[in-house]
Structures are given as C-alpha cells and as structure tokens.
Amino acid sequence: MSGPSSRRNRSLARQGTELAMAVPPVVAHRVARMALAGPSPSQRDRREFGRMVAEKQWAFFQSWAAMGLQAFTAQQALAASMARLWWTPWTAATGPALARQWQDAAAGVLGKGLAPVHRAAVANARRLARTPLA
DSSP: OOSHHHHHHHHHHHHHHHHHHHHHHHHHHHHHHHHHHTTSOOHHHHHHHHHHHHHHHHHHHHHHHHHHHHHHHHHHHHHHHHHHHHHOTTOTTHHHHHHHHHHHHHHHHHHHHHHHHHHHHHHHHHHHHHSOOO
C-alpha cells in the first residue's frame, strides 16, 4: 500500500510514538517539581504550573477545533460520494473506494486532532529536558 493513505498512517504512527515518548518525562519532571515545591511553591514553580494548565487548554482547544473542521469537510465529501453511488448504482466499483474514503476521513480527523497535542508535548519535553528541577 502506497500513496497518501499510507503516508498519513505512517505520519500518525510516528506522531503517536513521539507523543508516547515525550509525555512520561514531562509528567515526571512536573510531578517531581510539585513534590519539591511542597505547600508553598516559588514564583518560578507557580509560573510553570500555570503554564502547564494554559498549554493543555490551548492545545485541546486547537485539537477540537481542527477535528471539528476536518470532520465537517470529510462529511461533505462522504455525502457527495454516497450520493454519487446512490444515483449511479451500476458503478459498484466505487464501493471499495468509498470504504477507503471513510478510512482516510477517520485518519484525517485523528491527524488534525493529534497535531496540536503532539506539538505541545514534544516542545515541553525539549524545554523541560534543559530545565533543572531546583
């Protein structure tokens, strides 16, 4: 299998793997920082904790917005394909193409949703790897 579908699937697999590798060190760093801060965190700790919340909110907002727009676009394309299949049933060869289109639509929505979260998590992993805990 080659072409846009396999490239998109490889890209999703790569992003998922990078996300799975980036998240544990970020969580470990932040939990350790919270534990070291104790009941009265420093200004630097409070800034990091606030950033943690704001980044997640923004990444998930971007993710949901991108997924919604991609889903809307995919629904329009799928509806057009299904209407074409309904009005021209003698072209049954489009059935497998329609199944591929459904698969590509799902992968497209997933890819659009994963991108902002991936971007934020990988950037945090890089930034926090350079930042000392204390």
